[in-house]
Amino acid sequence: MSENYSIPAPKKHPLSLQIDPALFEKATDEEKKQTDVMAESTTFFKDGMRRLRKNPLAVFSFWVLVVLIMIMLFAPMVVPYSYEEIITVEGVRDKGAANLAPFQYSAKEQAYMDKYGVRIFPHIMGTDELCRDYFIRVVYGTRVSFLVGIFASLMVLVIGTIYGAISGYFGGKVDLIMMRIVDIIYSLPDLLVIILLSVVFKETMDFSSVPVVGKLGTNMVSMFIVFGLLYWVGMARMVRGEIMGIKQNEYVLAAKSMGASGSRIIRRHILPNCLSVIIIMTAQEIPAAIFTESYLSFIGLGVALPMPSLGSLANAARSGMQSYPWKLVFPAASIVLIVLAFNLIGDAMRDAFDPKLKN
């Protein structure tokens, strides 16, 4: 290329309207260097995160979730009550502590504080009809919701991605059979399956000795199983569709021509390219699972008592709604906050990571 510069500039015709080529001068080496500078190398993930951080709603939702998770993790260490503990004053059960308003003390507690000049830890959200601290119950309810949401979406992620990837990659008859199975599962009514499974489990199995699961109860086990059995189909369909498209790209063909194995092609070429869809689907699966858990608990199919869940708390508060409205407001507000925050983040992730929406 360099020899081009030695060619003398052509003479300008006197009548020509063109700019006189003689007016041009050669770029110096320093000036040429300026065009060499390329933009900072960005990966797909970095680029997506940058766009995600620019979205104020996503950032706000993120911090809301961080605060909620902090409360969820640390409140049980700070608050001296447990979720199943009936309030006692000096070792005696305090019957007057039922249905207190937020930050209200019962007569006995007031007398105790006056007598010793100490402060009892306040009931931030009041108490329930069985004299239990309501705040700590809501916190535990939130824990249950998060646990369900994250476990369910992880299960959906793993099963759905593997199933969809296999079906989409191999195509043909394999795909046909696998997708008909998905169709069948899609048509099963999930609520019915949960009810049936929890009845069966209640009769046949005892989970009470298993550490976490025992506290949550058989209903939760059947719910997890139902998530594992039924909810991955949406993810599988999505991943399969995406892979069908990616498979057509020449880089997959190139890998095949180099002799790459099927699993290598899926791992190195196909899955990384549908990562955005997988992330987005997972983020949107969490609020859906939390919502399912809440409404199942609301209709009495959720966690076993005395473990609270946001849905069962809301259900219990229904009867005293006119006298003690805050008992409905607090669990309902946390469901709304969690689901809304997850949904907003999920939407923002879709906008940030979906290359088709890039402008």
Add this chain to the structure above:
Amino acid sequence: MSEPETKKSEYLVEVKDLKEWFPVKTGWFHTTPLKAVDGVSFNIKAGETLGLVGESGCGKTTVGRTLLRLYEPTGGEFYFNGELVTEKNIHPLRKQMQMVFQDPYSSLNPRMTVEDIIGEPLDIHHLYSSRQERHDKIMHLMELVGLNAEHATRYAHEFSGGQRQRIGIARALAVDPKFIVCDEPVSALDVSIQAQVINMFEELQEKLGVAYLFIAHDLLVVRHISKRVAVMYLGRIVEIADTDDLYDHPIHPYTLSLLSAVPIPDPKTARASKRIILEGDVPSPLHMPSGCPFRTRCRYATEQCAKEAPALKDRGGNHFVACWNK
């Protein structure tokens, strides 16, 4: 390339009567074979280039992909270095056969760095013993195709079309192949970049002694790079000859019309020259005409053409033509 020539064949690549039919559903229970490639034979010597030209949809790309077993051939034989290529021995042979793709935008994985793209064939065939050796090999390849070392950690979307095609070529060269199928490697590039890439192909051939099957529809590019040229029409080779012989003395009526369609840069010569314009469209490969596939558009067609397909016959000087009348 100091391996002893143990095999008797003088050709690196020998293709005999290659067929690739795709089943197409034409009804509830009927499938009709789409004869994308229907009996193609050619040979390529080591370090030589065979150009393969023809209009869109004539099966050029399918020939290349079938050779590399991206499609399972319906029939025919392919000998590589005297060895019959089958499904069983293809994996080690992939080290010696590579492919450069048409579209430099979709043939590179957007989630991989240049280093990983070029290193992938090395990974697959375990051609290095340490990370350092892998890195050194990749750097050498990048230098060979004219890429800067600092490009190694970048992603494909950060490059221009010509640079991307260089990455694709470096990837093909990574395993030190003897034969590369170039599937329209320059047709997606800008004209000025085309020249650079074509020249690079020639330089690499001189340096490394690779043989190319150069698939293109740009006749001038093919003339520039090829030693021999094959013209395809509807899945068959209609004429194959040494490059200058074919361009200066074309015999088959299809080749004649194809060559007359080459744009001529000088308008005066262009006006003076007579173009042979073919009538009608290419017949659907699902409903191939009987006999010679070109007869529906051929001005010399006779009854014999409809009855029987002409075979490739030597017209002297290694010039093969499949036509009854010319």
